Amino acid sequence: MRQQARSLFLLLAGSTASGSSLAEWEVNMTEGVTAVSRNIYGLHMTILMICVVIGVIVFGVMFYSIFKHRKSKGAVPQQFHESTLVEIAWTSIPFLILVLMAIPATKTLVDIYNTDEADIDIKITGYQWKWQYEYVGEDVSFFSNLSTPREEVTNVRTKNPNYLLEVDEPLVIPVGKKVRFLVTAADVIHSWWVPALAVKRDAIPGFINEAWTNIDVPGTYRGQCAELCGKDHGYMPIVVEAKSEADYEAWLVAKKEEAEKERELNDKTWSMEELMARGEQTYNKVCAVCHQVNGTGMPPLFPALKGSAMATEASQIAAHVDIVVNGKKGTAMQAFANQLSEVDIAAVVTYERNAWGNNTGEMVTPKEVMEYKETGKYVEQAAKQAMPAKQQASL
Numbered sequence: 410m411r412q413q414a415r416s417l418f419l420l421l422a423g424s425t426a427s428g429s430s431l432a433e434w435e436v437n438m439t440e441g442v443t444a445v446s447r448n449i450y451g452l453h454m455t456i457l458m459i460c461v462v463i464g465v466i467v468f469g470v471m472f473y474s475i476f477k478h479r480k481s482k483g484a485v486p487q488q489f490h491e492s493t494l495v496e497i498a499w500t501s502i503p504f505l506i507l508v509l510m511a512i513p514a515t516k517t518l519v520d521i522y523n524t525d526e527a528d529i530d531i532k533i534t535g536y537q538w539k540w541q542y543e544y545v546g547e548d549v550s551f552f553s554n555l556s557t558p559r560e561e562v563t564n565v566r567t568k569n570p571n572y573l574l575e576v577d578e579p580l581v582i583p584v585g586k587k588v589r590f591l592v593t594a595a596d597v598i599h600s601w602w603v604p605a606l607a608v609k610r611d612a613i614p615g616f617i618n619e620a621w622t623n624i625d626v627p628g629t630y631r632g633q634c635a636e637l638c639g640k641d642h643g644y645m646p647i648v649v650e651a652k653s654e655a656d657y658e659a660w661l662v663a664k665k666e667e668a669e670k671e672r673e674l675n676d677k678t679w680s681m682e683e684l685m686a687r688g689e690q691t692y693n694k695v696c697a698v699c700h701q702v703n704g705t706g707m708p709p710l711f712p713a714l715k716g717s718a719m720a721t722e723a724s725q726i727a728a729h730v731d732i733v734v735n736g737k738k739g740t741a742m743q744a745f746a747n748q749l750s751e752v753d754i755a756a757v758v759t760y761e762r763n764a765w766g767n768n769t770g771e772m773v774t775p776k777e778v779m780e781y782k783e784t785g786k787y788v789e790q791a792a793k794q795a796m797p798a799k800q801q802a803s804l
Contacts, residue, residue: 439604442630442651443622446607448517456510463506521607524619527589529582535592535599535612537638537743538645538698542580545591549664552748553578554694555644559702562644574631577694579648583657584627590620596743597639603632603647611636624651639741641698674752675775681759684772688760691753696761699741704765710741715765726771727787729758730778746782751775 440450478484530545536552543550556577560566569575582588592601594612601620602609610620624630634645652660693702700706704715714720719729733754736744745754755773762769781787 441605441607442626442628443606443624445517445521445622446605448520449607452513452517455513459506459510522619524589524621526587527621528586529588530591531580531582531588532591532593533580533601533612535594535596535601535634535638535645536748537596537741538634538641539695540580540601540645540647541595541748542578544661547661547665549661549668551578551664553580553648555646557644559697571631573643574633574646574648576646576648579629579650581650581652581657581660582622582624583654584624584651585654587621587623590622592618592620595747598636599634599638599645600636601632601647602635603630603649605630605632606649609635624649627651627653627656644698671750671752674750675779677775679752679755679772679774681763681772684756684759685763687752688756688758689764691749691757692760692764695745695749696757704761704767714761715767720761721767721769723769723771726758726762726773727781729762730754730773730781730787733758734778734782751778751782754778 632647706713
């Protein structure tokens with residue numbers, strides 16, 4: 410017991426002496442950067458102060474009574490059994506306190522759920538383990554993936570201040586505009602949570618939950634999935650960039666142009682080298698977390714692609730395309746038909762069939778993937794069928 414007390418004293422003394430320790434010892438809520446978040450913070454502090462005052466009064470009276478009317482001083486207990494006045498007092502006073510607390514709480518709650526008259530609608534869909542953002546009516550849609558280098562995750566490289574809170578494509582919204590979020594999920598239950606915005610909504614398959622925000626100050630605000638959604642739950646960050654209205658409009662125009670160029674890539678004639686380069690990027694972004702960077706997987710849950718029949722046998726190429734497009738029910742293999750473009754699907758299948766020593770020399774084109782999506786049948790392009798494998802690689 411004495412040793413435990415000494416350890417506790419040293420811990421408290423060290424925390425008191427260290428300014429940095431005090432700075433990290435944050436137990437209060439985040440005030441946030443929106444009117445709603447500030448209202449929630451103000452409500453929290455108000456209720457906390459009421460509870461503190463009640464606690465001080467109750468425990469003060471209790472300790473005073475214990476000390477002043479203790480048995481050693483010859484105090485005789487006062488009998489007030491079934492006192493109507495006392496029963497009315499200890500019922501009505503707490504009731505009035507709760508009513509007074511409920512008035513600001515109800516006002517804040519109504520404000521939180523008032524999603525009317527939004528300037529911008531954004532549909533947010535949770536996937537294992539990434540977010541899809543669709544700007545309703547703007548023809549802009551993209552996925553946001555963790556971008557923290559794997560070297561930091563495996564402790565090969567020093568972790569940066571935003572470790573596991575970095576993404577390749579942040580959600581961009583304008584300041585001074587009411588933005589409504591339509592939150593859902595494609596596989597399991599997720600939860601979209603950004604503390605600085607005071608927004609936390611469960612993403613449930615088959616349901617759409619609404620939330621909204623109106624950011625006052627440009628900046629970058631980070632959050633995470635707040636629902637245990639699988640083994641890589643911790644690798645599902647959220648980054649929101651609030652820009653000025655002019656910068657937001659410029660970003661939106663650039664994203665639309667980027668989407669149009671992406672659609673035009675389906676008609677491009679791709680070489681093996683180009684598909685392999687793009688396929689490696691796509692694989693490392695969306696596939697490596699399960700199948701590993703070197704293609705060895707984590708059997709039996711995540712099978713190896715290196716040397717597998719699926720990725721090496723010519724008769725399995727249609728099955729290979731199918732499992733990437735449609736996934737496999739009852740397993741962790743997702744359907745990527747709506748997550749990846751035809752170009753990325755063609756590139757990643759080509760990469761998997763030629764990386765890590767698989768070296769099949771076979772390539773899949775975006776047109777073939779598009780044809781498969783439309784008809785459900787994999788038909789190799791006629792121009793490729795008439796060529797030997799070495800010549801196909803130069804397409």
